[in-house]
Amino acid sequence: xxxxxxxxxxxxxxxxxxxxxxxxxxxxxxxxxxxxxxxxxxxxxxxxxxxxxxxxxxxxxxxxxxxxxxxxxxxxxxxxxxxxxxxxxxxxxxxxxxxxxxxxxxxxxxxxxxxxxxxxxxxxxxxxxxxxxxxxxxxxxxxxxxxxxxxxxxxxxxxxxxxxxxxxxxxxxxxxxxxxxxxxxxxxxxxxxxxxxxxxxxxxxxxxxxxxxxxxxxxxxxxxxxxxxxxxxxxxxxxxxxxxxxxxxxxxxxxxxxxxxxxxxxxxxxxxxxxxxxxxxxxxxxxxxxxxxxxxxxxxxxxxxxxxxxxxxxxxxxxxxxxxxxxxxxxxxxxxxxxxxxxxxxxxxxxxxxxxxxxxxxxxxxxxxxxxxxxxxxxxxxxxxxxxxxxxxxxxxxxxxxxxxxxxxxxxxxxxxxxxxxxxxxxxxxxxxxxxxxxxxxxxxxxxxxxxxxxxxxxxxxxxxxxxxxxxxxxxxxxxxxxxxxxxxxxxxxxxxxxxxxxxxxxxxxxxxxxxxxxxxxxxxxxxxxxxxxxxxxxxxxxxxxxxxxxxxxxxxxxxxxxxxxxxxxxxxxxxxxxxxxxxxxxxxxxxxxxxxxxxxxxxxxxxxxxxxxxxxxxxxxxxxxxxxxxxxxxxxxxxxx
RNA sequence: GCCGAUGUAGCUCAGGGGUAGAGCACUUCCUUGGUAAGGAAGAGGUCAGGGGUUCAAUUCCCCUCAUCGGCUCCA
Numbered sequence: 001x002x003x004x005x006x007x008x009x010x011x012x013x014x015x016x017x018x019x020x021x022x023x024x025x026x027x028x029x030x031x032x033x034x035x036x037x038x039x040x041x042x043x044x045x046x047x048x049x050x051x052x053x054x055x056x057x058x059x060x061x062x063x064x065x066x067x068x069x070x071x072x073x074x075x076x077x078x079x080x081x082x083x084x085x086x087x088x089x090x091x092x093x094x095x096x097x098x099x100x101x102x103x104x105x106x107x108x109x110x111x112x113x114x115x116x117x118x119x120x121x122x123x124x125x126x127x128x129x130x131x132x133x134x135x136x137x138x139x140x141x142x143x144x145x146x147x148x149x150x151x152x153x154x155x156x157x158x159x160x161x162x163x164x165x166x167x168x169x170x171x172x173x174x175x176x177x178x179x180x181x182x183x184x185x186x187x188x189x190x191x192x193x194x195x196x197x198x199x200x201x202x203x204x205x206x207x208x209x210x211x212x213x214x215x216x217x218x219x220x221x222x223x224x225x226x227x228x229x230x231x232x233x234x235x236x237x238x239x240x241x242x243x244x245x246x247x248x249x250x251x252x253x254x255x256x257x258x259x260x261x262x263x264x265x266x267x268x269x270x271x272x273x274x275x276x277x278x279x280x281x282x283x284x285x286x287x288x289x290x291x292x293x294x295x296x297x298x299x300x301x302x303x304x305x306x307x308x309x310x311x312x313x314x315x316x317x318x319x320x321x322x323x324x325x326x327x328x329x330x331x332x333x334x335x336x337x338x339x340x341x342x343x344x345x346x347x348x349x350x351x352x353x354x355x356x357x358x359x360x361x362x363x364x365x366x367x368x369x370x371x372x373x374x375x376x377x378x379x380x381x382x383x384x385x386x387x388x389x390x391x392x393x394x395x396x397x398x399x400x401x402x403x404x405x406x407x408x409x410x411x412x413x414x415x416x417x418x419x420x421x422x423x424x425x426x427x428x429x430x431x432x433x434x435x436x437x438x439x440x441x442x443x444x445x446x447x448x449x450x451x452x453x454x455x456x457x458x459x460x461x462x463x464x465x466x467x468x469x470x471x472x473x474x475x476x477x478x479x480x481x482x483x484x485x486x487x488x489x490x491x492x493x494x495x496x497x498x499x500x501x502x503x504x505x506x507x508x509x510x511x512x513x514x515x516x517x518x519x520x521x522x523x524x525x526x527x528x529x530x531x532x533x534x535x536x537x538x539x540x541x542x543x544x545x546x547x548x549x550x551x552x553x554x555x556x557x558x559x560x561x562x563x564x565x566x567x568x569x570x571x572x573x574x575x576x577x578x579x580x581x582x583x584x585x586x587x588x589x590x591x592x593x594x595x596x597x598x599x600x601x602x603x604x605x606x607x608x609x610x611x612x613x614x615x616x617x618x619x620x621x622x623x624x625x626x627x628x629x630x631x632x633x634x635x636x637x638x639x640x641x642x
Numbered sequence: 643g644c645c646g647a648u649g650u651a652g653c654u655c656a657g658g659g660g661u662a663g664a665g666c667a668c669u670u671c672c673u674u675g676g677u678a679a680g681g682a683a684g685a686g687g688u689c690a691g692g693g694g695u696u697c698a699a700u701u702c703c704c705c706u707c708a709u710c711g712g713c714u715c716c717a
Contacts, residue, residue, distance in 0.1 A: 113645095113646080114646060114647070115646075115647070115711095116647095198711095199646090199647095199711055199712065200645085200646055200647085200711085200712080201645065201646065201711065201712030201713060202644060202645025202646070202712070202713055203645080203712070203713045203714090204644080204645095204713060204714070207713075207714070208714085209643085209644075209713085209714060209715095213644060213645055213713075214645090214713095215645075215646085216645090216712070216713075218711095218712080244710095248653080249653095255708095255709095257690090257707080257708060257709095261707095261708070261709085307717090308717090309717065312717070313716090313717055315715095316715075316716075316717085334717070335717055337717085364717095366716080366717085368715085368716085369643050369644090369714080369715080370643070370708090371643065371644070371645095371712085371713085371714090372643095372713095372714080372715075372716090373709090374710090374711095378716090467717080469717090491717095518717090552676095552677090554674080554675060554676055555674040555675050555676095556674060556675095557674070582673080582674075582675095583675090583679090583680080584673095584674090584675050584676090584679085584680060585675065585676050585677060586675090586676085586677065586678060586679070586680090587678080587679055587680080588677090588678095589676095589677050589678055590677095590678035590679055591678085591679085592678090593678055594678080600677080602676070602677065604675085604676060605676095606676085614676080614677080616677060621677070622677055
């Protein structure tokens with residue numbers, strides 16, 4: 001007999017060899033139908049695998065992330081079966097489940113594959129799914145496994161087998177397809193009811209550029225057609241929010257082939273938005289004791305040799321610029337920190353001066369390969385809301401607390417409600433990989449963990465994810481449609497102070513090395529604004545919107561009055577424009593609505609006579625008549641809601 | 643950089659071996675209006691660039707460039 005503890009902590013007894021499926025059918029028929037897999041003591045299992053020990057059992061359905069992952073993994077196998085049927089001789093790499101669906105890396109040999117082939121494969125997959133074939137697990141010896149794939153001529157699977165231990169190798173089969181696979185899988189292909197292949201891409205075997213490039217086919221499946229339709233609608237929604245589309249529509253930024261790819265040109269409205277964001281942070285930083293500095297866009301190559309960036313990231317920087325006469329080499333700056341280190345060194349520092357918090361909206365240039373550029377998210381020139389805090393080791397925690405506060409403040413102001421903090425520590429097994437002495441690392445890591453705890457952050461700790469120069473804390477935000485983005489970052493650095501020989505005089509009258517903390521709440525202005533655009537779908541918070549109001553005179557006769565109103569509102573820092581076109585009011589309203597302008601102010605004879613304005617709110621409609629003062633009050637109320 | 647797709651008017655897109663089309667935007671004129679498109683006329687293109695096949699290429703082929711989706715990388 002085995003004792004099985006269910007998720008509600010009830011314990012049920014079964015014969016040895018019972019399966020999760022049987023347990024489910026004893027609970028309810030409906031549950032039994034929906035079980036895709038099970039978790040046995042935290043490990044995902046096939047629902048039809050025999051249980052021979054006391055354990056905790058969790059039944060997984062489509063409502064569980066692990067249930068979805070299991071189905072998608074099984075879907076990858078189903079796709080492989082379809083591919084093998086349609087393109088005999090296809091060789092298979094790996095085919096895992098991913099966050100939204102699955103992919104399979106395959107080698108079609110000479111066949112060149114494109115998305116035109118999707119339909120055929122989807123249909124084949126549906127046919128195969130309707131066969132209701134079971135996924136069957138089979139233990140196999142390493143030798144037999146090797147023989148199988150030798151016979152099949154699949155060198156990728158053979159390579160994977162090399163790393164596996166005899167005795168722990170399993171095959172999974174469904175229909176006519178057998179694959180090397182750890183599992184688990186859903187019980188039968190019948191659960192897969194809706195199938196969509198999404199994209200095709202090249203992917204290097206084992207992610208290594210030196211290896212052969214395989215064809216990666218992405219897809220997603222659902223137990224109901226309706227869910228697929230909803231998913232596709234969600235993708236459309238995301239497309240509507242694409243910052244490149246909205247950036248064009250709202251005239252925020254543009255790119256020009258002539259200027260160069262990946263080099264954004266900020267249009268007046270985008271510049272307004274960006275300046276508002278920068279000024280918002282400037283103000284918060286001033287209050288937080290930061291001092292702003294400005295450094296040049298190029299720096300001597302030796303600066304980056306000293307910092308180590310040249311050696312480590314030289315390939316990812318633009319080539320040095322030579323001066324014609326002196327033959328000096330300058331680099332477009334890929335980082336602000338070396339410049340800031342030199343500012344630190346510009347005068348002797350005492351322990352009483354620390355921390356020194358040096359901020360700069362510093363534009364940097366990095367050589368990103370052409371294929372990686374993406375709107376404002378991946379560019380070759382971008383501005384970091386950079387700051388470097390030079391402090392004593394005993395101040396690290398305090399500074400972390402302050403930076404966490406600053407970042408939380410920024411996120412709140414921009415309506416990013418959900419975020420988590422990832423703490424990246426070093427791998428204590430491989431200490432030689434890291435710069436800085438043991439004691440300081442321990443202190444810094446403890447300081448970060450404690451700071452995050454004290455601030456009640458929702459944290460994940462990642463061992464071995466620290467940079468070689470220090471531990472870090474990264475903030476991941478969730479946007480309005482559930483996508484996750486890495487934004488702010490705080491990083492401790494023991495490397496640069498050493499390389500630049502930064503010092504301060506301690507209370508003991510001896511020289512000491514400061515600790516450096518890099519931090520950027522936004523990361524880069526470009527990337528952040530892109531994410532912000534997608535987060536709010538172009539409907540920015542009122543305080544950020546380039547045009548907060550559009551003044552719409554009923555006819556040309558009232559343009560003057562409209563302009564007077566604009567001037568009055570400008571006095572209250574309310575910005576916008578007068579739509580002086582000879583268009584009807586309906587038209588002007590429509591255009592202003594489409595530009596997502598928060599408030600429309602309609603002025604005509606009635607308003608001019610009574611010295612009032614008519615206000616219409618974006619997305620809501622007519623708010624009625626206001627005096628300038630009462631409208632300013634309304635705006636202020638809106639602003640304070642944040 | 644690599645794999646795949648795409649490139650036609652300022653924008654969104656249709657078309658197709660016989661030198662190009664729509665809607666919106668733009669210009670001019672008419673209209674002077676009250677809460678999501680007033681009307682008319684006009685102007686706009688070396689069909690991304692270069693080469694090839696052809697009597698003829700924007701259309702077919704090759705190369706280059708850019709864009710999009712991925713891979714890889716991310717101080």
